[in-house]
Amino acid sequence: MYRLTIPNVLVLVAGLSTLGHAAPQTFNTALPVAKGEFVVRQQFFYRRAEDDPTPANRELRVVGSISVLGRGGSRNLALFGVLPYLDKTIDLSSSAGRVSRSTRGIGDARVFGRYTLYQNDAKGRTFRIAPFVGIEMPTGDDHDRDSIGRLPAPLQLGSGSWDPFGGIILTYQTLGYQFDVQASYKINTEANGFEFGDEARLDASLQYRLWPRALEETGVPGYLYGVLETNLIDRRKNKLNGANDPDSGGTSWIFAPGVQYVTRRWILEGIVQLPLTQNLGGDALEDDYTIRVGFRFNF
Template sequence: MCRSRILASTGWTISLVFIASAAATAAPQTFNTALPVAEGEFVFREQFLYRKASGDPSRADREVEVLGAISVLGYGMTGDFAGFAVLPYLDKELGLTTASGARITRSTSGIGDARLFGRYTVYRDDAPGRTFRIAPFAGIELPTGDDDDSDGQGSLPATLQLGSGSWDPFGGVVATYQTLDYQIDAQASYKLNTEANGFEFGDEARLDASLQYRLWPRELGPGVPGFLYGVLEGNLLYRGKNEIGGIDDRDSGGTSLFLSPSLQYVTKRWIVEAIVQVPLVQDLNGDALEDDFTVRAGFRLNF
């Protein structure tokens, strides 16, 4: 059985990735930003992902592959408050060796759990050529994905289901410091997972940081169609142990540290981007499955 939560480092890290203003700017790709969504404007972001996890210390030799598309729509309700809706489509596949030595594959695809959240700017310090913002956010993950899928082997494990079946609140705070040459973002967040169908994913806490640096053009001036940014992000993620029937699953949860290099091309109204997330440290419990890498690519539109 796959013991790690397949969505934890894939789709939902993307769900808090959002930024908008009167013009598009560089932004983190694996978490949130404190820069505002302009009042009365929409922002749409689409990210496509591929995740592979095959570091299985058990005899089952598990291998997980996830393909996904995460759609995010944001709206600036006021100059300080923005609301967001997130909907993922996921294709998940688990290969493993049974006790008899047979190699089997189990898979599912479809809409996952949606998220709704709001973000409010509580502090701003603007000056010529720079800005500093702090914005808390809070929301809930809705049980919109199927949580009772099965195949020829029977009911799929909870970690392979498209949805959790539970209503899970989350929140945090993000800070952003932006200049004409670079931008720094940092975030702390927590997600409280609740029980459904006799299963409860472990709570998740994370710390994130991102540096976006303008690579081209080095000198600002008129007539430039867009800007190329180099991005480096770090993500520290802690997951508590899952519970099955009220009993801790010793082969789940732990601490992971990821480093993610990226490129973004930014114009006034749209952005294209790509990022590779690589684990540096994976201190996991028991036989929890280790990540190999995650690749994301996508675009963002302001309108």
């Protein structure tokens, strides 16, 4: 299985007092977006998967970007939209020799809302709990073809299905560090006789301020944070015409170190996702790594 999975990529910045703070890069945060304020995020990524147990010697490369727009609807409610652009290429060996198949374009968009259900603020810290719910819409092409024929469903830009998702986020933030945990579930529905397996995720992130160490320092333009994240992802098996695909599904555990440079209005960030374990079904293609870089700003 080599479908691109888009995480809940909108992570926003909210300050304690007037300070800027970091936030997760591979999932969401429970920190609020001010009413009437907009947040824009642009993330670019490169994903490589070449660990193929079959004689086909498959090599998958995905280059893309993820554009996010968020708006604070009220004191507790924030609304988000996510639109990916994808360039997918897979090389594999066949009876006719080495074959390359590719596609590029807009992927499936997401819209979701997040509501702050609980908050506990004190001097120099805050703790928040925020559930979220949304839907992934079939905006990407799911009937793309090349000279060989129709592309397999995992290589298509879109799924063709309407897929709801939801979850809950916990965020604990202080002046020196922030810790976030997210649990989420996505229900994938059937389209064109194919159904991706449902996906459950458990994510965690620690952001620690590296510079300046003392907040008493004046005149610094921003703050440098070190980031450590982990993603535990379990996917059910895909179904083709109602039958399970044995070469799909499974559990992956990912470790991701990164950095962020944070100012009051914008952030520069980068992170590398490295699989620690991949217990996948059958001959499913295993990931090697994913690199993500990007920026975000609010206005």
